[in-house]
Every structure is written in C-alpha cells, then in structure tokens.
Amino acid sequence: MKITSAEVIVTSPSRNFVTLKITTDEGITGLGDATLNGRELAVATYLKEHVTQLLINRDPHRIEDTWQFLYRSAYWRRGPVTMAAIAAVDMALWDIKGKAAGMPVYQLLGGASRTALRTYGHASGRDLPELFDSIRHHLEEGYKSIRVQTSVPGIKALYGVAAQAQATGERYDFEPAGRGAQPTEEDWDTRAYLRHIPTVFEAVRNEFGPELPLLHDGHHRMTPIQAAKLGKSLEPYDLFWLEDVTPAENQDSFRLIRQHTTTPLAVGEIFNTVFDFQTLIKEQLIDYVRAASTHFGGISPLKKVMDYAAQYQIKSGFHGPTDVSPVGLAAQTHVGLAIHNFGIQEYMEHSEKTNTVFEQSMTFTDGFLHPGDKPGLGVELNEEAAASFPYQQAYLPYNRLSDGTVHDW
Numbered sequence: 001m002k003i004t005s006a007e008v009i010v011t012s013p014s015r016n017f018v019t020l021k022i023t024t025d026e027g028i029t030g031l032g033d034a035t036l037n038g039r040e041l042a043v044a045t046y047l048k049e050h051v052t053q054l055l056i057n058r059d060p061h062r063i064e065d066t067w068q069f070l071y072r073s074a075y076w077r078r079g080p081v082t083m084a085a086i087a088a089v090d091m092a093l094w095d096i097k098g099k100a101a102g103m104p105v106y107q108l109l110g111g112a113s114r115t116a117l118r119t120y121g122h123a124s125g126r127d128l129p130e131l132f133d134s135i136r137h138h139l140e141e142g143y144k145s146i147r148v149q150t151s152v153p154g155i156k157a158l159y160g161v162a163a164q165a166q167a168t169g170e171r172y173d174f175e176p177a178g179r180g181a182q183p184t185e186e187d188w189d190t191r192a193y194l195r196h197i198p199t200v201f202e203a204v205r206n207e208f209g210p211e212l213p214l215l216h217d218g219h220h221r222m223t224p225i226q227a228a229k230l231g232k233s234l235e236p237y238d239l240f241w242l243e244d245v246t247p248a249e250n251q252d253s254f255r256l257i258r259q260h261t262t263t264p265l266a267v268g269e270i271f272n273t274v275f276d277f278q279t280l281i282k283e284q285l286i287d288y289v290r291a292a293s294t295h296f297g298g299i300s301p302l303k304k305v306m307d308y309a310a311q312y313q314i315k316s317g318f319h320g321p322t323d324v325s326p327v328g329l330a331a332q333t334h335v336g337l338a339i340h341n342f343g344i345q346e347y348m349e350h351s352e353k354t355n356t357v358f359e360q361s362m363t364f365t366d367g368f369l370h371p372g373d374k375p376g377l378g379v380e381l382n383e384e385a386a387a388s389f390p391y392q393q394a395y396l397p398y399n400r401l402s403d404g405t406v407h408d409w
C-alpha cells in the first residue's frame with residue numbers, strides 16, 4: 001500500500017479544528033487531529049508546506065518509521081506546532097492500519113483491558129446553588145466523577161465557569177467567547193482563590209457526601225508553595241485529583257509540592273513529549289498523566305509514556321476538552337481502552353454542529369466512553385459539512401493581576 005495524497009482540512013463548526021486526511025492507493029483513508037487551540041493555522045501550514053509532500057509514496061503501515069522520520073529529520077524537535085503535526089500523521093496511519101486489518105485501533109494496541117472508560121464531566125457555577133445544579137445535571141447525564149470550578153468572590157474572570165451557558169442551557173465552550181481579533185482579558189487574585197476554593201469543596205462534600213470523586217483544575221495559576229498550601233487545605237475533601245497547580249516547565253518544583261500534600265496531582269495537558277514528564281514520572285511527583293494524543297505526537301508516544309508511567313503506578317487522565325477534535329478524542333480513547341494503567345478520561349461532549357462534521361462510532365453510556373468497534377479510529381469526516389463552517393480567528397482568554405501584570409494560566 002502507498003500513500004497517494006494528504007490533505008489538511010480546517011473547519012469551524014463551533015470551534016476551529018484542523019484535520020489531516022491521508023489517502024492510499026487502495027482507497028483506504030485515515031484521519032488525524034492537528035488542532036492547536038488559538039494557533040490552528042500554524043499547524044495547518046506546517047503540515048501543508050512541510051509534511052504532506054513527504055508522505056506521498058510512503059508505506060502507510062510504517063507508522064513508527066514515519067514518526068521517527070518526521071521527528072528526527074526536521075532537526076528542530078518538540079514544541080506544540082511540530083508535535084501536533086506529527087500527531088495528526090501518526091493518528092491517520094493508525095486509522096489506516098486498523099481499516100486495513102478490519103479492526104478497531106485498540107485491538108492493534110493489545111486489545112481491551114476493560115469494558116469501557118470511566119469519565120469525568122465539568123460542573124461549574126458562579127455560586128453554590130448554580131454549582132450544585134450543575135453537579136446534579138451531570139449526575140443525571142450519567143457522569144460518575146465531577147470536576148468542580150466556581151467563580152471566586154472579588155474576581156470577575158469566568159474561565160471554566162459556564163456563566164452564559166447556564167442562561168442558555170448550553171455548555172460554556174460550545175460557542176467560545178474568545179472568537180475574534182483579540183483575546184479576552186480576565187482578572188486574577190491567587191490569595192482570594194486560595195481562601196475560597198476549600199469552602200467550595202466543603203460545601204460540595206456536605207451536599208453530595210463522601211463517595212463522589214471530585215476533581216479541580218488550578219490552571220497553572222499558583223507558585224509551588226501556594227500549590228502546596230492548596231493541596232493541603234483540600235485534603236479533608238479527598239479529591240480524585242488536583243490539576244495543573246503550577247506551571248510545569250520546572251519539573252523540579254513538584255518536589256516541593258509533593259513534600260507537603262497527599263492530594264493526588266494531575267499534570268501534562270500542554271506537554272509535547274516524554275521529556276516533559278521525565279522527572280515527574282521517575283520521581284513519582286504526579287499521579288495522572290494529562291497528555292492529549294493531539295498535542296503529544298499521537299497514539300504511538302502516548303502508549304509509550306503510559307508504559308513508562310506504569311512502572312511508577314502513575315495512571316492516565318488524558319486531556320479531553322472540546323478543543324481536542326472527535327478524531328483526537330477517539331485516538332486517546334483507543335489508547336485508554338488498551339493500556340492497563342488507565343485512570344479516567346475527561347469528557348465534555350462535542351456540540352451538535354461538531355458531531356455533524358465528525359461522524360463518530362464512539363458511545364457515551366451511563367458515564368462510560370467506548371470508541372466503538374468500527375475498523376480504525378471510528379470517525380468519518382463529512383467534508384461537505386466541514387466546508388460549510390469556515391475558519392474563524394479565535395483566542396484563549398488570558399489574565400492580569402490587579403496591578404496589570406500578565407499572570408500564568
């Protein structure tokens with residue numbers, strides 16, 4: 001079999017998605033996700049200008065060789081743009097291999113290690129009544145584990161909080177606010193946040209009892225010592241995990257956090273390669289790997305990092321927001337089903353429009369995801385529908401402290 005074409009398709013059903021479609025001389029096609037939220041066209045251009053022509057005439061079965069070729073021959077390694085581009089090729093080749101074999105990708109990765117993947121959903125609210133409603137709504141939808149985010153008194157910022165969505169009955173990121181020529185600017189105050197969050201978890205535990213697994217995302221906004229303090233103050237509420245407490249470029253800083261708290265830690269949604277996890281895994285400084293197949297170079301390296309993490313009893317908690325396309329989500333669902341050290345899968349449900357563009361065999365039943373048993377990844381692109389949603393410039397918001405300083409997030 002030989003690759004005869006590789007096309008990049010940019011579509012924006014409710015968010016921007018970059019998809020690579022590889023076609024072979026046997027008529028089998030494969031899809032890969034190359035979406036990098038807020039910097040989508042950089043990856044689309046990287047693929048179009050520097051990668052697609054290199055794929056023509058290659059044997060699509062040689063997934064590892066193609067991965068190593070793209071990673072090493074570029075000379076310039078790593079980084080989100082490069083790794084999202086390589087991820088798309090890797091996923092598309094696994095999709096083709098699965099279709100050629102007549103098997104879903106998880107079978108090629110060793111077969112199912114469980115019946116389905118437990119997920120967590122995003123509950124949020126501007127205040128406790130709104131938050132409680134949102135938690136109840138998620139429980140009714142079948143979710144068994146819940147991420148809890150709220151507004152903080154004194155901070156106007158609402159990232160991760162479904163303020164508008166509450167009013168319209170939709171989730172906050174179906175129609176993200178950040179579309180347009182400039183990113184939205186938000187405000188931030190870490191001390192106010194640190195005072196408030198333990199009171200929220202206390203209230204949630206009082207209302208929903210001790211069993212419900214609860215998660216929280218700190219979005220890189222704390223210093224290591226502030227993170228240690230938050231982890232410690234949340235210990236009575238027995239979190240499933242506390243995510244991205246501090247920017248993780250400096251992996252060593254997690255030693256300090258770990259010395260102070262037994263709250264489980266999840267890190268890595270913005271990581272690109274195993275090297276970003278090296279110290280965190282080998283020193284057992286984290287409990288969950290948050291990588292996304294799309295930003296981590298695809299299915300092949302995601303499987304490898306999880307095998308490395310398994311030696312240290314670290315589990316998966318792959319990044320699955322709606323800016324990972326249904327193709328990227330499917331890719332990591334196949335990995336999650338196959339590996340032994342699966343932990344939990346983030347799941348938010350894509351919008352109706354997105355589901356029209358990407359036809360999926362994935363199912364979400366009673367809080368559990370399954371990628372389905374169609375050969376390959378189980379996602380088909382409706383190109384006509386994709387073409388009806390042209391790209392729209394969109395940025396993530398960012399935040400500043402009260403004195404105007406740009407802050408981490």
Ligand code: GCO
Pocket residue numbers: 037217219269319320321323346396
């Ligand atoms: C999460 C994330 C997202 C990211 C978003 C950026 O835990 O799901 O933090 O909300 O901010 O994916 O593109």
Ligand code: MG
Pocket residue numbers: 217219243244269
């Ligand atoms: Mg996060």
